[in-house]
Amino acid sequence: HKSNPQQLPLQGKKVIITAGGTRERLDPVRFIGNDSSGKMGYALAEAARDLGAEVILISAKTNLSAPTGIMLISVETAAQMSQAVQAQFKTAAIVIMAAAVSDYRPKQVAKEKIKKTAVTLTLELEKTPDILATLGQNKQQQYLIGFAAETQNIAEYAQGKLTAKKANMIVANDVSNRNAGFNVSTNKVTIFRPNQGPLDLPLADKHVIAREILAQAVEDLKLN
Numbered sequence: 001h002k003s004n005p006q007q008l009p010l011q012g013k014k015v016i017i018t019a020g021g022t023r024e025r026l027d028p029v030r031f032i033g034n035d036s037s038g039k040m041g042y043a044l045a046e047a048a049r050d051l052g053a054e055v056i057l058i059s060a061k062t063n064l065s066a067p068t069g070i071m072l073i074s075v076e077t078a079a080q081m082s083q084a085v086q087a088q089f090k091t092a093a094i095v096i097m098a099a100a101v102s103d104y105r106p107k108q109v110a111k112e113k114i115k116k117t118a119v120t121l122t123l124e125l126e127k128t129p130d131i132l133a134t135l136g137q138n139k140q141q142q143y144l145i146g147f148a149a150e151t152q153n154i155a156e157y158a159q160g161k162l163t164a165k166k167a168n169m170i171v172a173n174d175v176s177n178r179n180a181g182f183n184v185s186t187n188k189v190t191i192f193r194p195n196q197g198p199l200d201l202p203l204a205d206k207h208v209i210a211r212e213i214l215a216q217a218v219e220d221l222k223l224n
């Protein structure tokens with residue numbers, strides 16, 4: 001006689017996760033980027049896969065190798081990331097915006113390498129689309145998780161993002177803490193949700209944090 005295998009909570013569910021820092025081109029050899037390592041997003045992708053989800057990882061360039069058993073879509077810019085997310089959004093159960101999306105991009109992208117002829121050079125930047133806020137406007141069944149990277153007034157800013165972007169969860173981290181946020185393997189986060197008090201998670205490896213974030217989402221979605 002066989003034992004009845006327990007159904008995993010995210011079996012049959014599509015989970016979209018973005019990761020890494022987007023790059024906004026100035027010219028063919030230069031870009032504006034940020035310090036995101038992609039570790040939190042990749043840890044989330046592995047955790048969602050392990051809960052049975054069909055995982056679509058939409059990633060800007062990182063030094064990490066593709067986790068097995070997930071679909072990896074590589075992008076460079078905020079605009080490309082936005083387009084890739086939109087294309088997968090309709091049938092998603094959960095979308096996690098773990099990417100550090102550039103807020104601004106050069107208004108002009110030079111076709112040729114910019115030469116150092118000028119004594120000073122001023123770059124004109126324009127805003128990129130806010131991917132999470134756009135998803136918040138258009139969401140139906142999707143459970144939306146955003147991150148908030150802050151150096152001060154964490155609770156206030158995180159709550160503000162929760163409301164403004166119509167997210168179901170904002171995971172806030174203090175990027176001025178050297179054991180949390182960009183480029184380290186540990187993180188210390190607080191989870192903010194509508195109609196629930198903040199949930200402080202202890203400093204832990206990003207894989208542990210990822211499992212906890214998904215456990216909370218599964219509970220909110222009543223999938224367990």
Ligand code: CTP
Nearest residue numbers: 097098099101128129130131132146147148149
């Ligand atoms: N985000 C996004 N599209 C952008 C910028 C940010 O989808 N163009 C997402 C991030 O992936 C993250 C959340 O929005 O999940 C919050 O990002 P954060 O940089 O903390 O906040 P911003 O809204 O960009 O505001 P600010 O940088 O001024 O704090």
Ligand code: CA
Nearest residue numbers: 100101102103
């Ligand atoms: Ca930002």
